[in-house]
Amino acid sequence: MQAILADxxxxxxxxxxxxxxxxxxxxxSGCLVYRLSAFDSTAVLKVSSRTLMPDYLRLGHPQSDxxxxxxxxxxLPLLETPAPQLLASGAVSDEVNYILLEDVAHRYAxxxxxxxxxxxxxxxxxxxxxxxxxxxPRALAGCGPLGWLKQDPRQEFEAEEAHTLLGALYExxxxxxxxxxxxxxxxxxxxxxxxxxxxxxxxxxxxxxxFYPLNIGLSRSAESQGQALLMDYxxxxxxxxxxxxxxxxxxxxxxRFKHLDKEAVLRHYLCHLGTHIGETIELAEFRHDYTWVxxxxxxxxxxxxxxxMHRHNxxxxxxxxxxxxxxxxxxxxxxxxxxx
Numbered sequence: 001m002q003a004i005l006a007d008x009x010x011x012x013x014x015x016x017x018x019x020x021x022x023x024x025x026x027x028x029s030g031c032l033v034y035r036l037s038a039f040d041s042t043a044v045l046k047v048s049s050r051t052l053m054p055d056y057l058r059l060g061h062p063q064s065d066x067x068x069x070x071x072x073x074x075x076l077p078l079l080e081t082p083a084p085q086l087l088a089s090g091a092v093s094d095e096v097n098y099i100l101l102e103d104v105a106h107r108y109a110x111x112x113x114x115x116x117x118x119x120x121x122x123x124x125x126x127x128x129x130x131x132x133x134x135x136x137p138r139a140l141a142g143c144g145p146l147g148w149l150k151q152d153p154r155q156e157f158e159a160e161e162a163h164t165l166l167g168a169l170y171e172x173x174x175x176x177x178x179x180x181x182x183x184x185x186x187x188x189x190x191x192x193x194x195x196x197x198x199x200x201x202x203x204x205x206x207x208x209x210x211f212y213p214l215n216i217g218l219s220r221s222a223e224s225q226g227q228a229l230l231m232d233y234x235x236x237x238x239x240x241x242x243x244x245x246x247x248x249x250x251x252x253x254x255x256r257f258k259h260l261d262k263e264a265v266l267r268h269y270l271c272h273l274g275t276h277i278g279e280t281i282e283l284a285e286f287r288h289d290y291t292w293v294x295x296x297x298x299x300x301x302x303x304x305x306x307x308x309m310h311r312h313n314x315x316x317x318x319x320x321x322x323x324x325x326x327x328x329x330x331x332x333x334x335x336x337x338x339x340x
Contacts, residue, residue, distance in 0.1 A: 043100055068233045071233040075143050081135060084102050084229070085102040087100040109217070113213050116258070125248070126265055134205075150207075187338050188338065191295055294337040
């Protein structure tokens with residue numbers, strides 16, 4: 001990788017070709033992220049390699065190694081949605097690509113991992129999501145082939161397969177207690193079988209799929225307070241926009257959202273989404289559909305959980321803390337949806 005990195009640096013524009021480089025990689029994406037400093041200028045270099053992607057990530061999104069590169073070079077110019085400016089990009093080989101982005105840290109504050117979200121902050125965040133969801137259908141129509149995106153999970157959902165995968169987690173001794181409440185729930189079969197028809201009417205749009213404090217920028221400017229920025233588009237995909245609201249998690253029991261006026265945030269999202277699509281969406285209608293989307297969203301993760309479980313049991317790859325926390329959240333959200 002050092003030779004590849006040296007090759008990439010030779011391709012960068014002035015003044016970053018010979019800039020000081022500091023690795024700042026965080027998270028579970030498998031990408032390498034660096035901050036470059038040259039004189040008074042800074043930028044962020046992101047290197048994606050197929051060989052670095054975790055197995056469970058590639059299983060759910062086979063082209064995750066090129067997704068962000070494709071987003072910045074092909075799709076973002078059509079979207080007119082806030083994102084870091086692309087300064088340079090390129091493909092080193094079929095398996096390695098890079099993007100050089102503006103360093104937004106001087107304009108946007110990046111929340112800490114344990115950040116407690118306020119209502120004002122989350123209003124700004126969902127406004128950006130509403131713009132993404134509302135503008136994307138027109139942009140997608142002019143973007144060409146979309147096979148590099150994670151595909152709509154409604155296309156791959158099968159009720160029996162979801163039940164079988166959940167059963168595999170139940171039969172595994174060290175994940176049984178986490179999934180037991182959902183797997184043994186009396187409404188599980190009915191909900192899984194009814195899901196395809198319940199969600200068929202929701203429009204297809206673009207999904208960010210990766211709400212995470214370090215992927216959000218909150219404006220530092222007094223004149224621009226109330227504005228936010230989305231970053232890290234590696235998991236970008238297709239599906240109903242509610243899946244991004246599920247990914248945020250604000251409608252579920254999580255300590256980081258305990259201070260939110262959740263209804264105000266949700267109404268703000270629906271109001272701004274409506275201005276983009278020219279259609280009013282009632283809160284009651286959203287909540288009804290959201291229950292089904294919760295089941296779909298976490299059913300889409302089941303193959304990754306099961307594969308990671310087997311790889312751990314065979315000593316191939318450890319079951320990490322992120323997987324455990326995500327499975328616990330999935331089952332908590334799913335139980336809440338089944339109870340509703």
